[in-house]
Every structure is written in C-alpha cells, then in structure tokens.
Amino acid sequence: MTAVVLRHPRTRVLVGGTVVAAVVVAAMTAALGFGGGESGATPPRDMPAATAHVVRRTLTDATSLSGRLDYGAAAPVVSRATGTVTWLPPVGSLVGRGGALLRADDRPVLLLYGTLPMYRALAKGAKGADVLQFERNLWALGYTGFTVDEKFTKFTTAAVKRWQHNLGLPRTGSVGVDQVVYGPGRVRVAQHSVRLGASADAQVLNCTSTTKVVTADVQTAEAGWAVKGTKVQVKLASGASVAGTVAAVGAGETGGSGDSGESSGGTSGGQGSDGESGSGSGSGSQNDTVKVTIAVTRQKALRGTDPGTVDIRYTAERRENVLAVPVVALLALAEGGYGLEVVENSRAGTGPRTRIVPVRTGLFAEGLVEVSGPGISAGATVGMPE
Incomplete structure (x- = not known):
C-alpha cells in the first residue's frame, strides 16, 4: 500500500458532524512526484507541529432531538x-x-x-x-x-x-x-x-x-432507539438535565397530516373510552412519525418548570474498550481510506521519526474516532494538524 501525504501544507481530513472523505486523486499524486515506491510505511519526514496519543476508552454517539414537556394527553370528563x-x-x-x-x-x-x-x-x-x-x-x-x-x-x-x-x-x-x-x-x-x-x-x-411527561414525534425511520426502557437525558429550558426513560411508543402523525390520531381514555360517569388509533400501514410515507413518551421519575426536579420545549438526548451507538484518536489526526490516503502519522523513536538515537500507518475507522463520536490496525496501540503518539 502506498501512503501519500502532502507536506506543504500537510493534507488532513477535517471531520465535523458528517465525515467527508477527502481522497487525493492519482493524477495529482503523479504531478507532485509521489507514488511508485515500495508498499508499507513512508520514509522519515518532517515532524508534526503537534501530537496526540492513542487512547483506550468507551465512545458514545449521543444524538439530540426536540420534545415537549407537559402533562400528557387530555381526557374528557363526562358527567x-x-x-x-x-x-x-x-x-x-x-x-x-x-x-x-x-x-x-x-x-x-x-x-x-x-x-x-x-x-x-x-x-x-x-x-x-x-x-x-x-x-x-x-x-x-x-x-x-x-x-x-x-x-x-x-x-x-x-x-x-x-x-x-x-x-x-x-x-x-x-x-x-x-x-x-x-x-x-x-x-x-x-x-x-x-x-x-x-x-x-x-x-x-x-x-x-398530574404527572409531567416528555413527548416527541420521531420519524419512524429514525426511531430504532425508541424502545421501552431506554434511558435518556432531558435538558430543560433552565439548562438543568434530568434522567428519563422511554415509557411508551405509540402512533404519531402520518403523511404530515398534523393529526396525531391518538385518543386517550376518558374519565366518565358512563362507559369510558380507552382507545388509541394506530398509524395506518398503507403508504409508509417518509413523513410518518411515532410518538415517544418519556417518563421522568424525579418529578421534584420539574417543580417550577412550565410546559414547553426540551431537548432529549439519547445514545445512538456505544463502543466499549476501543482505541481512539482525535478525528483531525486522520490523513486521507491516495489509494483510499485513512492513515495516521505515527511518531517513533529511531534506533540510532538520531531523534524521533514518523511513518504513515493505514488504519480502519469505526465509530465517530465526541470529537474522536475509533481506529485499529497494525502498529496502533494505546499510548502511541500520532501527528496532529498545525
């Protein structure tokens, strides 16, 4: 494998939110006089301006969406x-x-x-x-x-x-x-x-x-996380956060109609209703949503909090005990994929040297990226952008 890095300036991939894979095309590589060498690590090159260490840790990809804090659906009282x-x-x-x-x-x-x-x-x-x-x-x-x-x-x-x-x-x-x-x-x-x-x-x-709950209409295609019992964090308008748990997943809007299609059981002196109409299974429109209800056990934490918009933060993916580096340490390789500039001490005592090591990437989260590959271990030093 031939690893290609431009020296002046050093070419790196900046990833923020969505990872954009910058690939150096072969024609540019030839024009700059790179390529054609033996496969493996690149020759020694200038030391990076900054460095970071490969760490072993748990990565959590947390996602936020908007919800509403209120008292839930109202039911009729019939006398x-x-x-x-x-x-x-x-x-x-x-x-x-x-x-x-x-x-x-x-x-x-x-x-x-x-x-x-x-x-x-x-x-x-x-x-x-x-x-x-x-x-x-x-x-x-x-x-x-x-x-x-x-x-x-x-x-x-x-x-x-x-x-x-x-x-x-x-x-x-x-x-x-x-x-x-x-x-x-x-x-x-x-x-x-x-x-x-x-x-x-x-x-x-x-x-x-009389119990406050949090509800959110979530796109059906994005509601895989919404399983009864899932733990979430609810950020209030005051900035405080409280723990919540998915209590119910029911029907929401279909086709952007603006009608939740949900009725609550009544409080009635006669025969009460306790129905809930589900969303239709017909068109499967991309606007179909599912209503997620989140219970907050510590109701005391909600005292003095008026109904309104809140942020719901849930874990979309979690990777335990993995190697990770800052996302900005990734280099785009000419032949595709990513690499890291690993800093090593020379055997002859001539000072540290660097080589480009291809890596496999996993989860991107918290400004870090999961990496693995030959020569990549916890504590290793890698180059960072200037």
Whole structure:
C-alpha cells in the first residue's frame, strides 16, 4: 500500500458532524512526484507541529432531538348529572379522590378512583365488583365501620350517610350515577368543555394526569432507539438535565397530516373510552412519525418548570474498550481510506521519526474516532494538524 501525504501544507481530513472523505486523486499524486515506491510505511519526514496519543476508552454517539414537556394527553370528563352546571374547578387546578369535578344545581359531582364506570345506583343489597370499588374509595376517604367487599350492607349504608352529611347532601344512604365519576387517579383540569349555566349531563371538562411527561414525534425511520426502557437525558429550558426513560411508543402523525390520531381514555360517569388509533400501514410515507413518551421519575426536579420545549438526548451507538484518536489526526490516503502519522523513536538515537500507518475507522463520536490496525496501540503518539 502506498501512503501519500502532502507536506506543504500537510493534507488532513477535517471531520465535523458528517465525515467527508477527502481522497487525493492519482493524477495529482503523479504531478507532485509521489507514488511508485515500495508498499508499507513512508520514509522519515518532517515532524508534526503537534501530537496526540492513542487512547483506550468507551465512545458514545449521543444524538439530540426536540420534545415537549407537559402533562400528557387530555381526557374528557363526562358527567351524568341532571340539572345545570353551577361551578367548575379552575383550569390548572388539581382534583383528588373525593374532590368535586363540578357542581350541578349546586350539588357536587365527586371524583373517585377506579376503572369501572358508575353504571348503576348503589344501595343496600347491591352486590358486585362496582360495590367493592366504591367501598374501597369510601374507606380511603376515612369512612369505616363496614367490611370492604362486594356487598353493600347496612353498615355500608351508615358510612354513606355520614359521608353525605359531611358533603351537605341528603342522607339517603345510596349513591346515584349522577353523584360520582370514576377516574384512574388525581387529575389536573386542562380545559372547560362547557360554560356555567349549561346542561350538566355532558362532557364538562378535559383533564390530564398530574404527572409531567416528555413527548416527541420521531420519524419512524429514525426511531430504532425508541424502545421501552431506554434511558435518556432531558435538558430543560433552565439548562438543568434530568434522567428519563422511554415509557411508551405509540402512533404519531402520518403523511404530515398534523393529526396525531391518538385518543386517550376518558374519565366518565358512563362507559369510558380507552382507545388509541394506530398509524395506518398503507403508504409508509417518509413523513410518518411515532410518538415517544418519556417518563421522568424525579418529578421534584420539574417543580417550577412550565410546559414547553426540551431537548432529549439519547445514545445512538456505544463502543466499549476501543482505541481512539482525535478525528483531525486522520490523513486521507491516495489509494483510499485513512492513515495516521505515527511518531517513533529511531534506533540510532538520531531523534524521533514518523511513518504513515493505514488504519480502519469505526465509530465517530465526541470529537474522536475509533481506529485499529497494525502498529496502533494505546499510548502511541500520532501527528496532529498545525
């Protein structure tokens, strides 16, 4: 192999972001009087202006993309109360177990936790899983004196009367479908769907979770890294970074339509919806995206951080225990590929000398490049550009 390097100035490859392979063509080589020698290392030449060492280390190719910090998708809250909406919680407020989601004819419609919708009235003698769900909530609110099971007994009735008394409601001992809305947990009011004075038997609110998450629409072709459990770093607008984990990978935009095609489960007094429409499998447009949701465990680190754009940094590739040199130390060889100018001590004590050694390149990351080849070892000295 013939290695060719121009002395004045020394020809090197500058790589930034995308590696541009500069190849010295054979015609130029002949015109400058190089080539035609024996294969192998080049003869001694001027010493490089600067040097660096070959190091052994782990290289990580990290990539960033833009995402958004918010509370996730909003879900509808559907009330089955009769009458007129007389009060709604302020947008941005939090509603927990036993809290009022609205008032209809000045009576509260309360949030309880559970997955079953409130599909029937509950009273003494009722049995079933919905009774168990209600009794668990009643017990969690501090009302005891009954057995938490699937039976609505006289003891449950007594506890319900105490609960109704504290709420300022008639002490009937039974619970109507218009009095309770079930949801998965505490919610944050995102939007009012009706105005005061509207019918209460309607979708009245849109609510989100109280937990902040990061979402990003990623080109499908570039989403190979987005696997549930993948660790990422999220850089906030303040400059601080927090750890995140890919929690879900779902459908995103298709064909640049601007519609995510994703619906969230509702918080409803009737049959709730819990659907998510996937992206179509038809055209496979280059504009197809996948929605990546990233969970942030340390929610305290997000306190005081308003919803907005964030940077998501993930590891695209990682190479452990490899030899690496600064990217700018690479030389373009006339016959193709890359080489390094290795500095060696002469045997006769006449001072150091250099030779060009061809190398194979691997991962480019962090301003370094993975290299390997005969004579390349950790601690070796290589030339750098002036």
